[in-house]
Amino acid sequence: MTRVLFVSNGHGEAAIANRIACEMREMEPGSIRDHLALVGESAGESMREVGPRRTMPSGGLIAMGNVRNLVRDLRAGLLSLVAAQRRFLRTVRGSYDAAVAVGDVYCLAMARRAQTKTIFVGTAKSVSVAPYGKFERRLLSRAQACFVRDDATVRSLREAGLSVEPSANVIVDLFANAEDPEAARAGGGFDPVLALFPGSRPSAYGDAAFLLQVVGEIAAAHRTAGAVLSVAPGLDPARFAADAQRAGWEVSGGISARIPFVLSRRGRAVVRAWNGPLGAVLARADLVLGQAGTANEGAAAAGVPVVAFDRERDTGSRWYRQRQQGLLDGALAVLPGDLPAAVGGVVDLLSDPDRRRQMAEIGRARMGAPGGARRVAACVLALAREG
Numbered sequence: 001m002t003r004v005l006f007v008s009n010g011h012g013e014a015a016i017a018n019r020i021a022c023e024m025r026e027m028e029p030g031s032i033r034d035h036l037a038l039v040g041e042s043a044g045e046s047m048r049e050v051g052p053r054r055t056m057p058s059g060g061l062i063a064m065g066n067v068r069n070l071v072r073d074l075r076a077g078l079l080s081l082v083a084a085q086r087r088f089l090r091t092v093r094g095s096y097d098a099a100v101a102v103g104d105v106y107c108l109a110m111a112r113r114a115q116t117k118t119i120f121v122g123t124a125k126s127v128s129v130a131p132y133g134k135f136e137r138r139l140l141s142r143a144q145a146c147f148v149r150d151d152a153t154v155r156s157l158r159e160a161g162l163s164v165e166p167s168a169n170v171i172v173d174l175f176a177n178a179e180d181p182e183a184a185r186a187g188g189g190f191d192p193v194l195a196l197f198p199g200s201r202p203s204a205y206g207d208a209a210f211l212l213q214v215v216g217e218i219a220a221a222h223r224t225a226g227a228v229l230s231v232a233p234g235l236d237p238a239r240f241a242a243d244a245q246r247a248g249w250e251v252s253g254g255i256s257a258r259i260p261f262v263l264s265r266r267g268r269a270v271v272r273a274w275n276g277p278l279g280a281v282l283a284r285a286d287l288v289l290g291q292a293g294t295a296n297e298g299a300a301a302a303g304v305p306v307v308a309f310d311r312e313r314d315t316g317s318r319w320y321r322q323r324q325q326g327l328l329d330g331a332l333a334v335l336p337g338d339l340p341a342a343v344g345g346v347v348d349l350l351s352d353p354d355r356r357r358q359m360a361e362i363g364r365a366r367m368g369a370p371g372g373a374r375r376v377a378a379c380v381l382a383l384a385r386e387g
Helices: 011-027 067-075 078-091 105-114 134-140 151-159 182-186 204-221 237-246 278-282 294-301 315-331 339-350 353-367 372-385
Strands: 003-008 032-037 098-103 117-122 145-147 193-197 226-230 250-253 261-265 268-274 287-290 306-310 332-336
Touching: 003 011, 003 105, 003 372, 011 032, 011 098, 011 117, 011 294, 011 372, 032 078, 067 078, 078 105, 098 105, 098 372, 105 117, 105 134, 117 372, 145 372, 182 268, 182 278, 193 204, 193 278, 193 294, 204 226, 204 237, 204 261, 204 268, 204 287, 204 339, 226 278, 237 250, 237 261, 237 268, 278 294, 287 294, 287 339, 294 306, 294 315, 294 353, 306 315, 306 339, 315 332, 315 353, 332 339, 332 353, 339 353
Parallel strands: 003 032, 003 098, 098 117, 117 145, 193 226, 193 287, 226 268, 287 306, 306 332
Antiparallel strands: 250 261, 261 268
16 A cells, blocks of 8 residues: 655645545555645645644745745744644654655655655746756755656756656646536626636635626626636635625525525626636636636636736735746736726727637647646656555
8 A cells, every 4th residue: 555645835736736646546546645734724635634734824925025924924823833844744754655745845845854755746936937946956856756847947957967757737637627517507698708716815805806896897898798706615605705795796695506606786697606626617718817826827728818917915926926927928917906907908808809819829838738647646656666
């Protein structure tokens, strides 16, 4: 029986770890797939949660000088959490056949404390926006296998002397083949269909309020337009609904478990909430309005144009959106965060099918082909079985 520990440091990273674990479960149903979430509470059905974990106010966004988020996390007990996680990793030494670090080199350094074969799955860095530095490359060289997100980054690391596997962007697999019959009801009667991705962090509630403002303005002028609002796991549908009601939306009960509530204006349904697989929504969406991370990238991989809004109040958060724009290039349009400009930009894009077609092509090219999760899983099992 193969025992593998996944270590992730972000919401999207945890979803990626779960997708790899799902492939492992198919290849070896009896395998043990444990998960230590350095950030957040839980990940999915293919892994068992282990070790200390806690949701931090930043949701993991403390890179690139984001002092505000770092201070908030420190006040919330970040240092004690890190110390507890380090102690846990020390206690499990010798318990696993392999450890899979999903995220950045900090995650890799933590996973190595389990003192077993280590596989690195890099999710954030790319030569398109932020190449791995000298110190990071030194850490990568200590892993038994390294996967990064694109071919250009593979070439760069190999030129620096590292042994790197062919690229594997598992984000593409997160939203592939995720059909759900309820998705047709979620977007039913809307033309165009807008998908709203406010994200999975606590900031999603405020971002959803802004996205709903944008949709409300568009729907007032375009009587068939409507949207599907994604409610990420771990977030409270009732809070989204209550916030919308305070903003003047008519709120009615859900159609099904997948559609927990419906928002209307003057008796017309304009927005339906959705807590099912995003791939099922993306298959029907004409455009994504997203303040998310991984979900925005998944939309680009599915060939759906993505619009984000510059609503960040501090430079650290703004860096995150700039990084995503560098990764996705023309597949992502970043519009101003004031309502008139945001609405005007979305309306212009909806009226320009040629540009949306071009954005779709760029997104697919930037994100790469599916199948990365299975290749990573096969590598993990092969290394773990070597003994």
